[in-house]
Amino acid sequence: MKLKKIVLTGAAGRLGSYLREPLSQMCEALVSTDITDDLGKLYANETYVQADLASYDAIFPVLEGAEMVVHFGAIVDEKPFEELLGPNFVGSYNIWEAGYQQGVRRIVYASSIHAVGMHKKADFIGIDAPHRPDTFYGLAKCFTEDLGSMYWDKRGLESVHLRILSAAQVNNARALGSWLSYDDLIQLVTRAVDTPSVGFSIIYGVSKNDRAPVDNAKASFLGYRPKDNAEQFAEAVLAETPAPDLTDPGEMLQGGPFAKVDLGQSGIAQMKIVNDKKTV
């Protein structure tokens, strides 16, 4: 059944932007929301509403009549806890509580590998690995997953938590394993929306990379079958990769640069520096 209404948060963000078109095709009305003034040109059945995730009163009316919320809105960088508290923690609560009050059936959430970023890459963790956040950013993902578990157990509100590994270009050795292509991201979100029942589910957002360090077997019923493989970039990337420091958490752990960044310090910036050095 085509859905009547989907709400997309974080619609102005890097990943959110890619989702507007495919989501607009899965429903009669797509309501996109973000904190920016304007989203530019809209799709035929798309509406834009500016709203601050940290404000329950702003979020509540946006969700009226929605069957699903695709919740990608958040500060997407490591920051001091105080800065993340509103959008990333309270924002998640607002989405779930307003969703429940408005009769939303399901929330599809952009979680992150950083919820489990302190596990070793070599451990090939599954979706049931215990939380081991690497940053306050990752801690907010842990919080939201637990929140989603509770709303399902107590109130029957479904959610799928997409633990995205990395969606940037493949220009460093870690990304050979962690890459999620935009096409695969779209398939992932599509499956999370079109699967008839999902309960409370967790799934890693990663392409079919030969070197993928995580195990989605236990999420098989969702039918996510990625198509892209970062191995196409391996030769070029590895040619530029020096012998690693084996005592560096950023090398050995799932979270990569976030696994070694100081708490509250931006990791995205650091990732960019690393990337600049290694651009293919």
Next chain:
Amino acid sequence: MKLKKIVLTGAAGRLGSYLREPLSQMCEALVSTDITDDLGKLYANETYVQADLASYDAIFPVLEGAEMVVHFGAIVDEKPFEELLGPNFVGSYNIWEAGYQQGVRRIVYASSIHAVGMHKKADFIGIDAPHRPDTFYGLAKCFTEDLGSMYWDKRGLESVHLRILSAAQVNNARALGSWLSYDDLIQLVTRAVDTPSVGFSIIYGVSKNDRAPVDNAKASFLGYRPKDNAEQFAEAVLAETPAPDLTDPGEMLQGGPFAKVDLGQSGIAQMKIVNDKKTV
């Protein structure tokens, strides 16, 4: 080595009919048996014997000289225990005991997902999931698997238990995960027959569906590698699928309609009704 003699029970049934030709090619003599009078035209090396599974005296001579039995005969619907007791419970005993007495080497058995039908679909159960039958029909499958385990442990009689998920058309959302195509069924039975040693093995009978809810990893040595994928029907089927009732066991559990049918009440009829509504 080409086998000298295979016995196929349930040869007149829906799945049995598909197996006659491929099995006839794997042996010098195929003996097909069922409870009906006549099987129609036979293959060159095929013989038909009418026999009631519930009668040891009827079954015993049919198995003389056989190396393998492909045991698909049974009432294939939920019924009161009293009705299933003869063909589905005692019938299995008769096959195994007569098989042992006649020197049969291996039995390939049509078990069913309904032996474990009360597990959640989202749990991605493996072949070692504990029995959780959803019907008396499923209970007979549990009984036969345990019987097969015992005859292997105590008497060295091998068996492969094919837990078939669903072999109908893909015309409802559950079947997107549970479908077993006829081609894959044939490959599955072929592997169960041609693998040199199998001991006591369990394997799920399901195609290579993106949304398959069960895990065959632990049966890998059998080499069953399905080719068909129900995802080709997903768009059409999902377009007709309404938002499910998340408290419905038929929606959430492996057994599907059998997971919610009353014990002793026909589930097949119910499956048909569901299917009629959703024919593609």
Next chain:
Amino acid sequence: MKLKKIVLTGAAGRLGSYLREPLSQMCEALVSTDITDDLGKLYANETYVQADLASYDAIFPVLEGAEMVVHFGAIVDEKPFEELLGPNFVGSYNIWEAGYQQGVRRIVYASSIHAVGMHKKADFIGIDAPHRPDTFYGLAKCFTEDLGSMYWDKRGLESVHLRILSAAQVNNARALGSWLSYDDLIQLVTRAVDTPSVGFSIIYGVSKNDRAPVDNAKASFLGYRPKDNAEQFAEAVLAETPAPDLTDPGEMLQGGPFAKVDLGQSGIAQMKIVNDKKTV
């Protein structure tokens, strides 16, 4: 709350006899039943009804108004399948189906180690070990456990399955591990009755023997804490025990003598012979 009515089957059997008194104290009315004519002297609130477990019509009225059934009735020896089919298989069905129809809340069942008798002693199996029956006798226990699982999942009828290891004297080396004293048996049944909710549970019936080969950890919530320890008999028993044949299933497997007896051949007799040789 004191129960209004408990039904005890197999009341004339060796273990059933020990249970009559403690059960009579847990309810207002105890109805004891067995296939013998007469039970001898009854307790104040005890009634005796002769009934054949294999007959649904005989069993149905006995369960009227009962809150719990303590089901110890069965042929307690290995026999040909045909002989066990009535009392041990159909008998269990009759108890569960009549129980459900009569509104019984819970069934406490004398299951047995022989449901998992082909596992190695050295494996320290838990209550979740897969079924590996060693005899038709054990197969009937598997059947009944699966039946109990289904009635709980589908109909909310609770059951506790007591996998008794051995309740004989401690006069052979196996019994140093497998012994269940009568006092501990009574505690075990008492816990199975007085625990407010049990769902579908399995627990090993074994005393607190130093050498107990099974693990009850996962049944801890039932609060069974045995007091007796067969180690008191160890010195005497081991002095008489020769070096074992390490290829003998009766020595190495959980089922002991049943693990090596031919299917359908009495194992109890064999156990007695073994015991006579080694009486302390």
Next chain:
Amino acid sequence: MKLKKIVLTGAAGRLGSYLREPLSQMCEALVSTDITDDLGKLYANETYVQADLASYDAIFPVLEGAEMVVHFGAIVDEKPFEELLGPNFVGSYNIWEAGYQQGVRRIVYASSIHAVGMHKKADFIGIDAPHRPDTFYGLAKCFTEDLGSMYWDKRGLESVHLRILSAAQVNNARALGSWLSYDDLIQLVTRAVDTPSVGFSIIYGVSKNDRAPVDNAKASFLGYRPKDNAEQFAEAVLAETPAPDLTDPGEMLQGGPFAKVDLGQSGIAQMKIVNDKKTV
């Protein structure tokens, strides 16, 4: 080595009150803190500081020079998320961040069964069971455990998370399993303090009850060996316990009354009502 300074938060609370004396004996200076004006008579080496956990500026100076913080301060009841956000969420952050900035070595935290309250009692969960909070109160415990994991992984700040089951009187059937006596609470906190290294650890706070529904095996190295057993109250309590409603989450799940309370609604009150009815 006797510690120089311990800080106890929640010192005016029910459990905190019991800890003041034993903690005062484990260090040269005990600083007790809570939100109330006054703590009454102090122990010889005890100081009282009024402070609001939700205020970093209030908490930071209290922790100066402390080696360990025993963090029992929080709202100890289910409340709307907004009310718990300050003391139970931000409060934990304040303790860990101020602790890190002040060089605190270890935090001993009063976590709760309600972090995993939606698991079944019959599942005998270990300390590695995934979070399944039953309330916002439990969600704050999940948040704090993940926070503690991160500060250990990233900054080497140790913590022990005591998942207390119930510390009230044993006057209902659930408490026969969940009871933590005051003596055992004191032993538990003592072990959490005196064990030389603990890293990031979780342990259930429960007495040696026969019917304890959780498994502390994986926390064995802490040496917590409870002495009290609620079984002494079993006969009296069970005599007053009616047959339970088996569809009631409060009966079947670890969280007890919290497992069925509406989110944001006080559960403690409900527990009291239940208790009043059943006082021994």
Next chain:
Amino acid sequence: MKLKKIVLTGAAGRLGSYLREPLSQMCEALVSTDITDDLGKLYANETYVQADLASYDAIFPVLEGAEMVVHFGAIVDEKPFEELLGPNFVGSYNIWEAGYQQGVRRIVYASSIHAVGMHKKADFIGIDAPHRPDTFYGLAKCFTEDLGSMYWDKRGLESVHLRILSAAQVNNARALGSWLSYDDLIQLVTRAVDTPSVGFSIIYGVSKNDRAPVDNAKASFLGYRPKDNAEQFAEAVLAETPAPDLTDPGEMLQGGPFAKVDLGQSGIAQMKIVNDKKTV
């Protein structure tokens, strides 16, 4: 980064010969070594050094300046312990100790299925299966894996242990599962060399055979994705395969012929005999 120097031991052996060319392309200088006088024609950047693995003094200088050692040198057959002690046990020690003293970063080792050869084929063992060697040859592989684990844990010297199943022709039923094609061998070694960090890793060396009896899931991060499939030989091989003896360890266990050979007796010879009988 192209490596400066790789040392290949066992360069004259069957597998080593196939590795010389690909390894020569991954580094500036390839030093090949073996116990034979001469290796024949060398690749442009290849040097040959004759050296006895059992001699530390011979091995030490060969490793000077090497970043990685690909260690395939050993007696590749079952022999009495005394004969294997030098090359297969002490030889491994020499490589690791000299490697550490010379600053080698990583050792890629030709381990073998025979380190775990007594596990059942039907068990689909993973890379974390406990050691169960089937021969002294396999025991040397266990020894070397443990040695590699220790040098990583204690000294940060990385190693990848390639548990090769069988690299012969596919001319018997076992090889349908165990075959490692030469192309896949080369990919396997390439991944073991080019993955930036590997720590201590184990991986099975087997092609993408439908009937592969081992599970490499936990080594996924290495990115080894074999391309060849022995199923192409299945029809021809199975046509020649008689019904197996199910009590034969060589049939049922991972180690195949080594699983049944007497300790210290050559197994390769036996494998050849078996193979001669069944050449396609």
Next chain:
Amino acid sequence: MKLKKIVLTGAAGRLGSYLREPLSQMCEALVSTDITDDLGKLYANETYVQADLASYDAIFPVLEGAEMVVHFGAIVDEKPFEELLGPNFVGSYNIWEAGYQQGVRRIVYASSIHAVGMHKKADFIGIDAPHRPDTFYGLAKCFTEDLGSMYWDKRGLESVHLRILSAAQVNNARALGSWLSYDDLIQLVTRAVDTPSVGFSIIYGVSKNDRAPVDNAKASFLGYRPKDNAEQFAEAVLAETPAPDLTDPGEMLQGGPFAKVDLGQSGIAQMKIVNDKKTV
């Protein structure tokens, strides 16, 4: 049955000395052996034979007619590999091979926690934890366990591997968990001898310490139930224990001082230094 002959190796060692008397009571003839000239006064049925473990010819005749060997002989300290190769590696081979040739039924071996010393104490490892040796000394224990596994699988020679944690005085914090009292050592060896069948078994040698960091559950069938508890020394020991360095492997890992010693460097000496500082 009283055994005819037991051989004890390492009879002059610290632990061996304690075993002479109890072993002499379990057999008709005890043959003690070690590398020293003389053992002093012998028990009535004890004979002493001087023999070098590294010499097969010396060991072979000692084992003639023995039913069991209690193998405690070895260099009990970390040393360079070359020094341990004879007594600790080849010595084990000699015992097993000579034992097999002489018809010995079982070997009881003094293995060590150092076979798994690089696991974390907080992980509460079971007997099935993978090998992670911390020293060459520990590597010899790994080698011998794998050797014992092979001789059982291939030749039916039983062995019990006692992974002793520490048998010194309890004068440091680690020993509060790792202590094995002499009485418990004797019970442990007694059970390893008197249990009728053991196959290949591993068990930790540790007393019933509250803080024991290892899990013997899977070895329960052996009936080892220690009586002593190092907690009696806790107060005195902890009073002298400073805050640990949490980055010190010697503090955090099972192997204690061996986990941080350099390979080939004596750890016993280091342990003594530590102990001297902390003598109670």
